[in-house]
Amino acid sequence: MDKRLIELEVKKIQFTHIFNYNDFIYVLLWIYYNDENIGSYKSVYTMDGETEDDILNFDDNRFIKNLVESTNNSIEIAEKALMEGISSEVVGKISGLKSSLIADIKSKVS
Structure with a gap:
């Protein structure tokens, strides 16, 4: 796999506030190889900047x-x-x- 052909696109950065729940930031990146979408990386961060959850998904x-x-x-x-x-x-x-x-x-x- 040629690393020069890997690209990331920030698809979404979302601040979420739910009543009686901790606020968090959700980030979604799309992963491309030679301009073809091959997967995504999703992550959730606390307001302190700590990683709460993350998922790397390949199609x-x-x-x-x-x-x-x-x-x-x-x-x-x-x-x-x-x-x-x-x-x-x-x-x-x-x-x-x-x-x-x-x-x-x-x-x-x-």
Whole structure:
């Protein structure tokens, strides 16, 4: 799994007040791998900043495995194409990878 392709998106930060109950803050992060949503991280914090609860949830493991394998194949193809002198633009169209990742790969294979 290429760490450069992992992204987090803050989906929700929520302050909750329930009568006769302790106030808390709820946070929801979505986890992406190569622009595909693969899971979420949910956490609850007390007003003192202590973690009350947290849950890391990944969606269908077969989907994630296939996504990682296909992305790794795309990275390998991009590396070989860049070493052969094919332009970054063409490599991006062939591989479907982000231009920032292709630039990073190009700097390592050059």
